Amino acid sequence: MNQHTRAATAPIPFIDVAAQRRRLGRAIDDAVARVLDHCQFIMGPEVRAAEADLAAFCGARHAITCASGTDALLLPLMARGIGRGDAVVCPGFTFHATAEVVALVGATPIFADVEEASFNIDLRSVEQALVVAHRLGLKPKAVIPVDLFGQPADYDAIGEIARAENLFVLGDAAQSFGALCRNRAVGTLAQATATSFFPAKPLGVYGDGGAVFTDDDDLAGVMRSIRVHGEGTEKYDCVRIGLNGRFDTIQAAVLIEKLNIFRDEIAARDQVARRYSAALADLATVPRLGEGMTSVWAQYTIRLPRGRRDEFVAVLKGQGVPTAIHYPKPVHRQAAYRDFPVANGGLPVSERLAEEVVSLPMHAYLDEPTQDRIIEAVRRALGG
Ligand SMILES: Cc1ncc(COP(=O)(O)O)c(C=O)c1O
Numbered sequence: 001m002n003q004h005t006r007a008a009t010a011p012i013p014f015i016d017v018a019a020q021r022r023r024l025g026r027a028i029d030d031a032v033a034r035v036l037d038h039c040q041f042i043m044g045p046e047v048r049a050a051e052a053d054l055a056a057f058c059g060a061r062h063a064i065t066c067a068s069g070t071d072a073l074l075l076p077l078m079a080r081g082i083g084r085g086d087a088v089v090c091p092g093f094t095f096h097a098t099a100e101v102v103a104l105v106g107a108t109p110i111f112a113d114v115e116e117a118s119f120n121i122d123l124r125s126v127e128q129a130l131v132v133a134h135r136l137g138l139k140p141k142a143v144i145p146v147d148l149f150g151q152p153a154d155y156d157a158i159g160e161i162a163r164a165e166n167l168f169v170l171g172d173a174a175q176s177f178g179a180l181c182r183n184r185a186v187g188t189l190a191q192a193t194a195t196s197f198f199p200a201k202p203l204g205v206y207g208d209g210g211a212v213f214t215d216d217d218d219l220a221g222v223m224r225s226i227r228v229h230g231e232g233t234e235k236y237d238c239v240r241i242g243l244n245g246r247f248d249t250i251q252a253a254v255l256i257e258k259l260n261i262f263r264d265e266i267a268a269r270d271q272v273a274r275r276y277s278a279a280l281a282d283l284a285t286v287p288r289l290g291e292g293m294t295s296v297w298a299q300y301t302i303r304l305p306r307g308r309r310d311e312f313v314a315v316l317k318g319q320g321v322p323t324a325i326h327y328p329k330p331v332h333r334q335a336a337y338r339d340f341p342v343a344n345g346g347l348p349v350s351e352r353l354a355e356e357v358v359s360l361p362m363h364a365y366l367d368e369p370t371q372d373r374i375i376e377a378v379r380r381a382l383g384g
Pocket residue numbers: 068069070071094095097098146172174175195196197198208209210
């Protein structure tokens with residue numbers, strides 16, 4: 001193999017965390033070193049500073065950091081007292097943490113279908129899920145729209161149903177922090193919004209982490225208490241059942257540095273997505289953004305005709321181009337969730353998408369020659 005052939009088939013990273021690490025270099029080293037010097041590893045000053053920066057970034061009144069995106073979903077459900085006998089509607093096409101938190105608090109997740117175009121929750125199916133909740137004698141309490149792959153759900157339309165049905169709206173923005181819905185930022189679109197700082201997320205840290213956003217002072221106060229074992233005003237005062245759900249000070253220090261370059265990274269991701277879409281739209285179903293929506297492109301996910309995916313993945317792998325399937329099984333088909341109810345009419349779109357979607361490498365440091373290599377490999381695999 002000559003040098004040219006080797007470069008043309010060398011493996012491409014699916015997400016290049018190391019490229020960002022090189023860019024941030026000393027800034028991260030110094031931020032972590034400051035924590036190592038002051039030794040306030042739990043709820044140190046960086047945690048409060050990161051919360052102030054996150055709130056300012058999206059315009060929410062409160063940003064409450066926590067140990068993971070899953071805890072960020074759990075905190076508002078616990079704070080609202082949602083539990084046994086309650087129903088929470090969530091999409092079937094998502095990462096299963098969305099439904100996990102509902103089951104963890106003892107409530108019943110009812111799965112709704114998603115839209116073909118946006119992959120986000122389908123409002124007609126939400127209505128059909130509410131019919132099922134009433135039939136089962138459950139009290140519908142909340143809906144958890146997921147901003148899948150980085151594009152916000154339609155929170156204006158969801159808000160209308162939620163107001164009519166008195167539902168709490170908890171946005172699962174694990175993949176979409178930084179995006180906009182009709183000029184309003186994720187973090188301000190729902191009564192509470194949860195995001196994740198898992199390293200592979202658009203705004204990831206160097207371990208687990210998450211945050212909840214809300215404008216509701218009372219809800220924020222209760223979530224802050226739950227995050228630290230249900231603490232009251234004194235350290236050993238316990239006023240409710242809580243969690244050990246704190247965000248590490250070292251991760252907060254990392255987050256502050258990453259947030260400084262986040263807008264620039266979002267623009268770079270968007271540029272990659274635009275180039276992919278322009279080059280592939282004639283051969284595959286490329287992602288579509290709804291009117292007034294932006295995406296932070298947590299994933300760039302295309303759809304292939306059914307039955308083509310396995311071969312496509314194998315051909316790309318042979319060219320050193322990694323792919324990923326988000327997600328091969330809808331949540332309502334997973335062993336842990338298949339006994340929970342689904343909306344009337346079932347979830348045909350979620351089931352079809354699970355067989356057709358495939359995600360391409362996406363990150364802010366994907367240079368144009370590498371993008372072109374990926375595009376060429378995809379076009380060749382699809383016979384273009
Ligand atoms: C849609 C969605 N919800 C929730 C989560 C859970 O986040 P975490 O892994 O930080 O707990 C994730 C991330 O993995 C996710 O993609």
